[in-house]
Amino acid sequence: MWLRMDTSPVARERSPVRSELPIVRTFCLLLGLALAAVGQEPPPSSVPTAPAAAAEVGAPSNAELAEQLRLLRSEVAETRALKAEVQQLRGIVQSMGVQPGPGPGGATSPAVRGGSGPAPAASTGLGGVREGTASESQGVSNGVPERFHSGAFTSRDDPGASTERFGIKGRYKYNDKATGPLGGGGYFSFSSPDDEFSLNVTNQITVDGTFIDRARLQTTEQGFNVPFARSFIYGNITKDWSYQVGVQGFLGTFNLLDLFLAWHINDYVTLRAGKGLAPPLYEYYAFSPALEPVITNSPLYQLAAKRPLGLMFTGNLWKNRIQWWSGISNSGTSLFGNLDRNQDYNGAVDFTPFRGEGWEETVLEGLGGGVGFSGGKQEYLLNQQGVSISNNGEATTNPAFSTVLGIPFSTFHSNVSANGMRSVFSPHVYWYGRLSLLAEYINFSRALTDGTTSGRSTQRGYYVNASYWLTGERDFMGNGFQGYSTVTPLHPFIPSKHMYGPGAWQIAAQWSELNAGTGDVARGFVDTSRSTNRMNNFMVGLNWWPNQYTRLSFDYVTTNFNNPIPLSGRSPVDGYQTFWMRFAMFF
Structure with missing residues (x-):
């Protein structure tokens, strides 16, 4: 053998x-x-002939036979030990x-059956990740005990401890179609050879310098700071089910951003369960704040549905020219639980009619628009402990309305509660290309009470974005699910590859206004000693993409109020100015 x-x-x-x-x-x-030697049978006994009898005279003695048997047994034991070592x-x-x-x-093993010559070594996927052997993919144990979710191990002899194993291929990819949790950027991808199972990892980091012309303002977003450090794990478990988990570090806090699973029912409908982006406010759910041409979202961000916890259906119609959302979630905004026994409805529909055959590369291809809406009964105190506008920029009950830096300019008294229907209506229109335009309006209305007086509080706001690529690039053409994305420079600046192009350069501007209304002042809901009812904001800036993963931004922001208010405990002021720069990476 x-x-x-x-x-x-x-x-x-x-x-x-x-x-x-x-x-x-x-x-x-x-x-x-x-x-x-062990298996040989002795020959049948017979009466010895005369010569044989004569030969027996020199036959070994019993002691010699016993010694030979002892040696043979020793050799058999040694051979068995050698067999075990083999x-x-x-x-x-x-x-x-x-x-x-x-x-x-x-007989050859299943891994090499049908072949000849030396068996091949285990292959690797792109990036050097070992794909595994056929025996591993069929669940053959590797000798390591399996482990339960508690951390306890199974017995090595447990016949039921069989694990399904698959080969893995590893690659680094780039979302060139504005897909993925970031709406573009690079990501690490690990998947089975048939892509039935995958795990992807992507990140977004930003380092800001936010320099304001006034001191002691009520915000942590000043000086050098880290507003967004986001990491996402996402992929699919079979091609019918997908998942996403995202975490965020925001100005020194840390939070679970996304957590959902999705069932892709067919090519037209997907059901998502968990915590994730939802309408209304296209500016919030259609792209990351770090991808907006100006340096951050408009002040309307605080009226968005953000990332509620619930069920959401999404889908496409008319050859992907219509995109829609429809779902229910907990009341409040981006909360991890429910403050009352009620749920909100969130939905949106977008139309991009100039898509598909005959419209490619035309001036109308990037034109579209739609409307987002939300409604539900809400019954909770606005001033909740542990829930505020500054809590990771997500969870809020809107106890105040703030500027783009999170500085309150209209604050409700601590005894004001929501006690009825809330409705949000938000139409938007966009045109993406080398020159891109985006505009959106929002109406945010809810029933409030302070225990004595009740009434409907209504806020209105809008913003208009304009941006232009100086170096000839074009924005992603956009739809109801994704707006601005990362961009690939026509002539990148990558010295390590001896590429010394200018990169991609873009200019951008935004005008926005948020009107908190006068009804809350008249009913006594608002603290007038530190509140005003209208704020407008103007941002203008320059963006440089040296490569498709990195963006540098330099913006000037001016914020103004219709009435002076005390922002820093000193004399009332009617506004402030900000020089804002950002280094961002999407990888």
């Missing part, structure tokens, strides 16, 4: 294994001889990725 070893280049590199081959062959030879060696070779040779009777 001989052990056939792999002679592939991978096997030749494993010198410790190769050096043992003569010893293994010797062990196997001794094993065969010993087994043959089997252990075969296991080591297999664990190093070398396919086993022929088994007893010349």
Whole structure:
């Protein structure tokens, strides 16, 4: 019996294994001889002839026979030990990725059946990630006990501890169609060879310098700061189900941003369950704040549905020219629980009629628009402990309305509560291309009470974005699910690759206004000593993309109020100015 070893280049590199081959062959030879000796039957007894009788005169004595039997038993025991060592060696070779040779009777393993010559070494996917062997993909144990969710291990002898294993390919990819949690950017991808199972990792980091012309303002977003550090794990479990988990560091706080699973029912409908982006406010759910042409969202961000927890259907109609959202969630905004027993409805519909055959590369291809809406009964105190506008920029009950830096300019008294229907209506229109325009209006209305007086509080706001690529690039053409994205420069600046182009340069501006209304002042809901009812904001800036993963922004922002208010405990002021720069990466 001989052990056939792999002679592939991978096997030749494993010198410790190769050096043992003569010893293994010797062990196997001794094993065969010993087994043959043990298994041989004695010949039938017969009456010895005269010559045989004469030969018996020199026959060994009983003591000699006993000694020979003892030696033979010792050799058999040693051979068995050698056989065990050979089997252990075969296991080591297999664990190093070398396919086993022929088994007893010349039968080859399933991994190499039908082939000839040396078995191939385990292959690797792009990026050098080992894909695994056929035996691994069929759930063959590797000798390591399986583990329960508690951390306890199963027994090594547990016959039920069988694990389904699949090969893995690893790659680094780029979302060139504005897809993924970031709406573009690079990501690490690990998947099975048929892409039925995948795990992807992507990140967004931003480092800002926010320099305001006034001191001691009520915001942590000043000086050098980190407004967004986001990481997402996402992928699919079979091609019918997908998942996403996102976390965020925001100005020194940390929070779970997204957590959902989705069932792709068919090409037209998907059901999502969990915490994720939802309408209304296209500016918030259609792209990351770090991808807006100006340096951040308009002040309307605080009226958005943001990331509620609930169920959401999404889909496409008319050859992807209509995109829609429809779902229910907990009341409040981006909360992890429910403050009352009610749920909100959130929905949107967008139309992009100039898409598809005949419209490619035309001036109208990037034209579209739609409307987002929300409604539900809400009954909770606005001033909640642990829930505020500054809590990760997400969870809020809107106890105040703020500027783009999170500085309150209209604040409700602490005894004011929501006690009825809330409705949000938000139409928007966009035109994406080398020159891009985006505009949106919002009406935010809810029933409030302070225990004595009740009434409907209504806020209105709008913004208008305009941007232009100086170096000839074009924005993603956009739809009801995704707006602005990362961009690939026509002539990137990557010195490590000896590429010294100018990169992509863009100019951008935004005008916005948020009107908190006068009704809350008249009813006594608002603290007039530190509140005004209208704020407008203007941003203008320059963006540079040296490559498709990195953006540098430089903006000037001016914020003004219709009435002076005390922002820093000193004399009332009617506004402030900000120089804002950002380094952002999407990878």
